[in-house]
Amino acid sequence: MKSFDYVRPASVSDAIAAASLPGAVYLAAGTNLLDLMKGGVSRPDRLIDVTRLPGLDRIEPLADGGVRIGALVRNADLAHDPAFAKSYPAVVEALLSGASAQLRNAATVGGNLLQRTRCAYFYDVASACNRREPGSGCDAHHGENRLHAVLGWSDACIATHPSDLCVPLVALDAVVEIEGKSGRREVRLEDLHRLPGEEPQRETVLAPGDLIVALKLPAGARNFSGHARYLKVRERTSYAFAVVSAAACLSIARGEIAEARIALGGVAAKPWRARAAEKLLAGTPDAENFRRAAEAALADAKPSGDNEFKIELARRIVLRALTLAAAGTPERIAALPASPFSTQPGALHDA
Amino acid sequence: MNHSISLTVNGVRRAIALSDLRVTLLDLLREQLHLTGTKKGCDRGQCGACTILVNARRINSCLALAVSHDGADITTIEGVARGDELHPLQAAFIAHDGFQCGFCTPGQIMSALGLINERQAGYDAERIREGMSGNLCRCGAYAGITEAVLEVQKNLAETEERRVV
Numbered sequence: 001m002k003s004f005d006y007v008r009p010a011s012v013s014d015a016i017a018a019a020s021l022p023g024a025v026y027l028a029a030g031t032n033l034l035d036l037m038k039g040g041v042s043r044p045d046r047l048i049d050v051t052r053l054p055g056l057d058r059i060e061p062l063a064d065g066g067v068r069i070g071a072l073v074r075n076a077d078l079a080h081d082p083a084f085a086k087s088y089p090a091v092v093e094a095l096l097s098g099a100s101a102q103l104r105n106a107a108t109v110g111g112n113l114l115q116r117t118r119c120a121y122f123y124d125v126a127s128a129c130n131r132r133e134p135g136s137g138c139d140a141h142h143g144e145n146r147l148h149a150v151l152g153w154s155d156a157c158i159a160t161h162p163s164d165l166c167v168p169l170v171a172l173d174a175v176v177e178i179e180g181k182s183g184r185r186e187v188r189l190e191d192l193h194r195l196p197g198e199e200p201q202r203e204t205v206l207a208p209g210d211l212i213v214a215l216k217l218p219a220g221a222r223n224f225s226g227h228a229r230y231l232k233v234r235e236r237t238s239y240a241f242a243v244v245s246a247a248a249c250l251s252i253a254r255g256e257i258a259e260a261r262i263a264l265g266g267v268a269a270k271p272w273r274a275r276a277a278e279k280l281l282a283g284t285p286d287a288e289n290f291r292r293a294a295e296a297a298l299a300d301a302k303p304s305g306d307n308e309f310k311i312e313l314a315r316r317i318v319l320r321a322l323t324l325a326a327a328g329t330p331e332r333i334a335a336l337p338a339s340p341f342s343t344q345p346g347a348l349h350d351a
Numbered sequence: 352m353n354h355s356i357s358l359t360v361n362g363v364r365r366a367i368a369l370s371d372l373r374v375t376l377l378d379l380l381r382e383q384l385h386l387t388g389t390k391k392g393c394d395r396g397q398c399g400a401c402t403i404l405v406n407a408r409r410i411n412s413c414l415a416l417a418v419s420h421d422g423a424d425i426t427t428i429e430g431v432a433r434g435d436e437l438h439p440l441q442a443a444f445i446a447h448d449g450f451q452c453g454f455c456t457p458g459q460i461m462s463a464l465g466l467i468n469e470r471q472a473g474y475d476a477e478r479i480r481e482g483m484s485g486n487l488c489r490c491g492a493y494a495g496i497t498e499a500v501l502e503v504q505k506n507l508a509e510t511e512e513r514r515v516v
Contacts (some may be wrong), residue, residue, distance in 0.1 A: 004372065031396060034415075102411045103397060336481055
């Protein structure tokens with residue numbers, strides 16, 4: 001690991017000033033950053049430790065009925081907040097399906113948004129990677145790419161964004177609160193991450209010094225609490241990144257779907273909102289409508305390598321998530337959160 | 352640059368000089384404080400062998416920068432027994448053959464302590480397995496580990512019921 005300077009600012013404005021200098025990066029829990037630094041993937045000159053910044057570790061109800069989640073709230077604390085879990089169950093299911101209990105105890109909500117891709121070629125500094133080293137090429141194109149993107153990829157990069165949390169958040173219109181050199185601004189989470197295009201190294205719309213201070217969910221996001229699920233297919237039952245995942249949130253009144261939200265994970269360089277599919281769902285919640293929506297969600301998908309199977313898998317996981325969401329949010333979070341499987345034959349996965 | 356931090360390790364407050372800012376809690380415990388019970392497996396947050404309690408919560412010490420944890424209260428496997436008297440979880444791991452080579456065991460036990468503190472799994476084998484998925488065991492002693500944790504959970508639950516009555 002390269003040596004670095006360490007700064008622990010006392011205020012957000014001090015943090016922004018320190019992080020605006022070239023070679024500076026923010027440090028929160030470090031569960032992703034430290035790993036990247038050990039591998040030489042990330043080589044910062046200076047760490048700006050934001051973990052002691054006051055006031056960023058709260059979950060606060062907003063006057064308009066929404067909720068504001070401080071960027072330093074730990075994943076486990078958000079998942080185990082009873083009021084939050086009641087209002088946003090799909091977000092909690094996604095949180096609890098991510099990483100391990102140890103990592104969830106440390107990792108922060110802000111850090112989760114900014115975690116880097118898990119593409120093996122990005123992690124291997126001996127490989128060509130346009131995201132890590134612009135212009136060097138992309139070894140994933142002709143390498144092990146069965147888990148890579150099927151939506152929104154480019155010739156320059158076929159990596160995916162690994163977050164579970166971001167998937168239901170983007171479905172529920174979450175907004176990111178950012179402090180920067182010119183003050184505070186808000187960006188829709190859907191617009192935070194960039195698709196690779198010609199410049200995969202530009203992963204987000206954040207400028208140097210920008211600090212995510214909070215996430216907001218609008219009041220309307222609670223309308224889906226009765227019919228909200230997150231489903232995630234992994235290569236092992238627990239503690240693995242998504243092969244594909246989907247959040248399905250329905251607002252059902254008098255047996256009819258009033259509004260639907262769908263987002264996918266593991267398919268693109270950003271959490272993928274499927275608006276065209278959502279529009280097809282108004283009306284009766286039946287299998288035929290769900291199937292049409294699943295088709296529409298993947299209509300633009302194309303394989304970027306040995307991953308054509310992910311397209312059909314994603315359709316099926318959307319269909320399954322919609323079916324489970326229509327049946328209703330379980331009273332208690334599943335024993336294996338977000339898993340379509342159970343380890344015990346015959347056991348209900350949400351028993 | 353020399354940074355000084357203060358840590359409470361297994362109940363003892365210690366002033367610690369960091370000669371290198373890159374040191375993780377794991378390397379600090381093992382190399383500087385000579386508490387080698389905490390194991391370095393993958394050093395990348397994937398195996399759980401380095402699990403410790405920081406402020407009563409289980410985390411991977413390999414992914415925790417020491418300088419960022421100034422003031423923390425740390426419990427390692429060395430702080431679990433009371434003298435020669437094993438912690439009930441340690442005794443249960445022995446009783447249920449919850450290990451073979453033993454390399455992952457300190458991490459398993461610290462993780463199980465964290466799991467019990469979190470009160471999310473209850474007396475449910477599937478929830479315990481899920482809650483312990485951050486700890487790998489290459490000998491495959493998972494069945495014994497689950498039984499050991501179940502037994503301690505059950506005894507705790509009974510103790511609490513008695514307390515209520």
